[in-house]
Amino acid sequence: xxxxxxxxxxxxxxxxxxxxxxxxxxxxxxxxxxxxxxxxxxxxxxxxxxxxxxxxxxxxxxxxxxxxxxxxxxxxxxxxxxxxxxxxxxxxxxxxxxxxxxxxxxxxxxxxxxxxxxxxxxxxxxxxxxxxxxxxxxxxxxxxxxxxxxxxxxxxxxxxxxxxxxxxxxxxxxxxxxxxxxxxxxxxxxxxxxxxxxxxxxxxxxxxxxxxxxxxxxxxxxxxxxxxxxxxxxxxxxxxxxxxxxxxxxxxxxxxxxxxxxxxxxxxxxxxxxxxxxxxxxxxxxxxxxxxx
Amino acid sequence: xxxxxxxxxxxxxxxxxxxxxxxxxxxxxxxxxxxxxxxxxxxxxxxxxxxxxxxxxxxxxxxxxxxxxxxxxxxxxxxxxxxxxxxxxxxxxxxxxxxxxxxxxxxxxxxxxxxxxxxxxxxxxxxxxxxxxxxxxxxxxxxxxxxxxxxxxxxxxxxxxxxxxxxxxxxxxxxxxxxxxxxxxxxxxxxxxxxxxxxxxxxxxxxxxxxxxxxxxxxxxxxxxxxxxxxxxxxxxxxxxxxxxxxxxxxxxxxxxxxxxxxxxxxxxxxxxxxxxxxxxxxxxxxxxxxxxxxxxxxx
Numbered sequence: 159x160x161x162x163x164x165x166x167x168x169x170x171x172x173x174x175x176x177x178x179x180x181x182x183x184x185x186x187x188x189x190x191x192x193x194x195x196x197x198x199x200x201x202x203x204x205x206x207x208x209x210x211x212x213x214x215x216x217x218x219x220x221x222x223x224x225x226x227x228x229x230x231x232x233x234x235x236x237x238x239x240x241x242x243x244x245x246x247x248x249x250x251x252x253x254x255x256x257x258x259x260x261x262x263x264x265x266x267x268x269x270x271x272x273x274x275x276x277x278x279x280x281x282x283x284x285x286x287x288x289x290x291x292x293x294x295x296x297x298x299x300x301x302x303x304x305x306x307x308x309x310x311x312x313x314x315x316x317x318x319x320x321x322x323x324x325x326x327x328x329x330x331x332x333x334x335x336x337x338x339x340x341x342x343x344x345x346x347x348x349x350x351x352x353x354x355x356x357x358x359x360x361x362x363x364x365x366x367x368x369x370x371x372x373x374x375x376x377x378x379x380x381x382x383x384x385x386x387x388x389x390x391x392x393x394x395x396x397x398x399x400x401x402x403x404x405x406x407x408x409x410x411x412x413x414x415x416x417x418x419x420x421x422x423x424x425x426x427x428x429x430x431x432x433x434x435x436x437x438x439x440x441x442x443x444x445x446x447x448x449x450x451x
Numbered sequence: 452x453x454x455x456x457x458x459x460x461x462x463x464x465x466x467x468x469x470x471x472x473x474x475x476x477x478x479x480x481x482x483x484x485x486x487x488x489x490x491x492x493x494x495x496x497x498x499x500x501x502x503x504x505x506x507x508x509x510x511x512x513x514x515x516x517x518x519x520x521x522x523x524x525x526x527x528x529x530x531x532x533x534x535x536x537x538x539x540x541x542x543x544x545x546x547x548x549x550x551x552x553x554x555x556x557x558x559x560x561x562x563x564x565x566x567x568x569x570x571x572x573x574x575x576x577x578x579x580x581x582x583x584x585x586x587x588x589x590x591x592x593x594x595x596x597x598x599x600x601x602x603x604x605x606x607x608x609x610x611x612x613x614x615x616x617x618x619x620x621x622x623x624x625x626x627x628x629x630x631x632x633x634x635x636x637x638x639x640x641x642x643x644x645x646x647x648x649x650x651x652x653x654x655x656x657x658x659x660x661x662x663x664x665x666x667x668x669x670x671x672x673x674x675x676x677x678x679x680x681x682x683x684x685x686x687x688x689x690x691x692x693x694x695x696x697x698x699x700x701x702x703x704x705x706x707x708x709x710x711x712x713x714x715x716x717x718x719x720x721x722x723x724x725x726x727x728x729x730x731x732x733x734x735x736x737x738x739x740x741x742x743x744x745x746x747x748x749x750x751x
Binding site for chain 2: 165167168169171172174175176178179181182183184185186187189190193200247250251253254255256258261262263264265266267268269270271272273274275278279280281282283285288290293294297324329332333336381384385387388392406409410413419422423426429430433434437
């Protein structure tokens with residue numbers, strides 16, 4: 159069954175998927191490298207090779223640094239806060255409480271909404287004067303005139319990160335819950351007999367056994383954060399100013415609204431490298447941790 | 452040894468008897484507190500959706516504060532939204548797009564994973580990582596050359612064009628799930644009988660292996676189906692005709708309305724209409740939604 163002929167025919171099974179993958183995923187990345195050294199504008203059929211001018215422009219301009227900074231903040235906050243909230247929710251809904259099945263289901267609901275709908279809903283929540291938060295505060299008699307979550311430089315980015323967390327926390331929670339269900343009861347019992355309080359049980363028994371869930375959740379939200387696009391696009395258009403410009407949103411804007419395909423491709427290459435390096439380092443670190451835990 | 456354990460248990464029970472009464476009260480208090488915390492979190496978490504639901508149930512000209520929950524029950528905003536987003540055709544477009552994409556993903560990913568899981572060689576390991584690496588590539592980046600490429604290849608921009616991207620984009624995660632599942636859950640031995648009967652590889656795969664992959668197929672259908680159903684981005688790029696728009700793209704027509712309070716009733720009705728199909732599917736197939744999400748993560 160392991161003859162070489164067999165092996166070769168078996169590889170044919172991967173062919174259809176490989177054709178799609180090479181044609182629509184890998185080949186375009188190659189093209190991106192080519193465009194990154196041209197002044198291609200997306201429409202004219204002819205373009206000139208201009209060497210590394212695009213890269214030089216990017217490193218000298220402010221867009222690159224600003225987008226990297228915003229993307230890193232977006233990623234770190236959504237990974238850390240998203241996982242902590244998801245874990246907390248999972249621990250809470252793993253306790254013996256009435257109606258926990260119902261609570262689990264409804265916590266999952268935001269995950270089912272399209273990003274565009276979520277963006278619309280939260281634009282309403284954050285809106286000054288008549289939005290949900292402002293109206294609440296007015297009802298409570300707290301002045302809310304200066305409140306402009308999406309319109310102020312200091313809060314816009316964190317406001318959309320919160321939306322990202324809100325949308326994804328259901329998935330994170332479900333994966334943690336599945337992990338918690340694999341924690342054997344007699345191990346918890348043994349821990350209790352040895353005098354572990356709830357905190358020590360969490361730290362020394364549950365968390366090490368949740369290593370796989372933590373790795374999965376962290377990796378998923380890390381990739382999600384580094385690729386952040388939806389909420390800057392739907393809710394803020396990268397603004398105010400450039401305060402919510404993420405890398406991917408900057409690429410999109412550069413290519414499709416400013417018609418600078420060449421420069422956008424160069425930014426794409428840089429983003430691609432950043433995403434790959436950060437993801438690879440994180441995965442390697444977590445794998446090592448997971449083995450030793 | 453057994454008697455030692457026995458006395459140990461006895462000793463433990465002794466102090467417990469003293470504090471039983473106060474212990475019970477404390478436990479009541481604790482569980483009440485936990486229940487309260489959970490409910491508070493749920494309310495905070497879902498209040499935006501409750502307000503959206505309540506506002507959507509008002510007639511379009513009711514401009515009272517949305518915080519006055521459910522002060523009117525009317526479906527006229529729904530009627531407006533229904534017409535404005537061409538719900539009927541948008542829904543059918545979504546069904547067709549998602550349906551075809553998911554079927555293709557299942558067939559392609561399951562088949563591709565079979566050699567990656569069965570063959571132990573450098574090449575199959577490379578192929579596995581090669582597909583997996585696609586996870587980190589953002590679709591928006593790939594799109595710059597894709598638009599150009601699709602034009603050059605003469606692929607017409609129809610309502611089916613996004614399927615190409617949906618399928619490709621889904622392959623990394625789906626092959627990851629399938630390969631992991633076949634490696635750990637489908638031993639080669641199950642194929643032996645078919646092998647002895649002389650069944651060809653293709654038949655062996657579809658009649659023996661594939662039926663055993665149902666749990667992970669459900670997982671692929673749900674994880675990929677949800678994002679494809681909800682995607683607006685690839686649709687926005689390739690679909691230009693309103694009649695071809697699936698639901699999320701039809702929502703794009705409401706862009707800007709969220710800044711105008713007089714439009715909220717209809718906008719929120721549209722939001723609810725857009726989310727409704729998945730909400731209904733979730734309420735009936737909850738077990739599969741939750742199970743499908745965790746198949747990959749536990750085996751991982």
